[in-house]
Amino acid sequence: MTTVIQNVKLLNEEGELVVSTIVIENGKIASINGDIPAGATVIDGNGHFASPGFVDVHTHLREPGFEHKETIATGSASAAKGGFTTICAMPNTKPVPDSVENMQLINGLIKESAVIRVLPYGSLTKDISGEVRTNMQELKEQGAVAFSDDGIGIQLASTMYEQMQQAAKLDAVVVAHCEDNSLIYDGVMHEGKRNKELGLPGIPSICESVQIARDVLLAEAAGARYHVCHVSTKESVRAVRDAKAAGIKVTAEVCPHHLLLEEMDISSDDANWKMNPPLRAADDKDSLHAALLDGTIDCIATDHAPHTAEEKCCGMVGAPFGIVGFETAFPLLYTNFVETGKWKLKQLVDWMSVKAAQIFDLPYGTLEVGASADLVLIDLDKEQTIDAEGFVSKGRNTPFNGWTAKGWPVVTMFEGNIVYQEAE
Incomplete structure (x- = not known):
């Protein structure tokens, strides 16, 4: 045809x-x-x-296990509406893609329901518990695009180091949600000015950046390729920038909401503003912009994280973290950055397609003769x-x-x- x-x-x-x-x-x-x-x-x-179909390396489709929030069918259709043609699905499902059997189950669901290309992650640990390590070679053979325990920071340095060593042998990418649990303090938004005004517990920036600093050194020691999810703080930017300068194989992503919003935009205790990492301070947002422009941050990813209205209706304390992003990402970024002259259209397309694909050596995200x-x-x-x-x-x-x-x-x-x- x-x-x-x-x-x-x-x-x-x-x-x-x-x-x-x-x-x-x-x-x-x-x-x-x-x-x-x-x-x-x-x-x-x-x-x-006509743009290359967008590539999103950080998404949550919820199926299997949480179909009341999203399914592969609805999530992939939502992505298609937003212009995405390749998305990478995080492993915080039930069951977790932590074994050959579970990965085959998820691949079957994708083949049955997805309207675009869905590439599943394999988990770094069994049941994304941060404890028992998975067999990454077996998961890669079953099509795992990369490896992550996204949603939870791996707390034990030894676990992360040992999985990075295994990943290095496979030339696989370790992808990390960076969060030190001892520094969360039951927070629901950024520890800054607005959380105090709203009387809500805060999450300090150091919660994210200290684990990035740990992980880039572990990646250096293991010789592994390491990708940082949803960078949100100026300290995290500094850790990634310094690691790149030292020749460590690190890449990083930023989400549209962290580029567009900051803590003072939150006017009330509304859980539709609750995401992890949280919206940070204005100077953090400025640092993310600079990091995209100078190449410290490599790409833009949505972290599309659907929840039900009932889960999000009763304030931040007790509500799950996360917002949806597929259907609004490009228009919001185009309007606020390209239309205003801060970015070129080509930069935005590169960050949402070409560079995202390059991180995982994917042959997508380009409009060239011979390409899909x-x-x-x-x-x-x-x-x-x-x-x-x-x-x-x-x-x-x-x-x-x-x-x-x-x-x-x-x-x-x-x-x-x-x-x-x-x-x-």
Whole structure:
């Protein structure tokens, strides 16, 4: 089957938008601005921007075990609506992908339900308990994209070091949610000014940064590739920057909400503002911006974390951490950073596709001849108000409800097939 997408705008090497034609054959990009084969199905791109499908290396699909929050079907459809064509699913499910049997179960569910490419993580420890180590070689053979106990920081340095040693032998990436449990203090938001005003227990920044500092040294000793999840503090940025300068194989991600919001934006005890790590201080947010621009932070990931309305309805204490992010990530970032001149469009696309894929050596996130035909058409001029009730995701838990943004995906294609199309 041959599909031709005419009248779309592609970014050239200089970051300029150029009107182009894309020819797709058998799920791959056959040519760009080449001849149109006879009998091809022709799609009018209406002058929209064609981006590589976005790659999200940090997501939560909840299935198996927590289908009341999200399923692989709803989560992958939500991702497609947001322009994502490859997502990496964290292992905090039930059962955890900590054995060959459990990984095969999850792979079967993905094959059955996903509308885009879903790559599962394997866990670093059994039942993500931080204690008994998993057999990473067996999990990698079953398709584990990388390894993490995301949601929980591994407390024992010996456990992390030994798994990093195993990962180094496999050339696998160890991915860490960095949090020292002894420094959480039952906090529900950042330990700063606003938590005191709201009378809520705070989580100090040092909770995150001390474990990053530990882990980069362990990665150096083990010779392992190490990726830091959702960096949120200026101290964490410094630890990653220093590690990179020392030649340690470390990469890092930042979430849209940490780039867009800070602690003083929280006006009340509303659990839709509760995420882990929490929204930090203004100078932390500024440090994250600088770190993206100078390459200390490598990519943007959503940490899409759906919960039910009932779980999020009664204030921060007792509510689960996490917000959804698939369907709002690009418009929010485009509006607040590209439209304002702080970033170039090419930078945003790179952070959401090319560089994210490079971390795990994935052959996705590019629009090149021979590549998988994973792409998203975006109406950069379309402006609309975010309405959480219209999300495809089961989760409605977002602090961005009611925000207005520009730059909305209108068509998403995965391997040459349309998996999302804006309703007429």
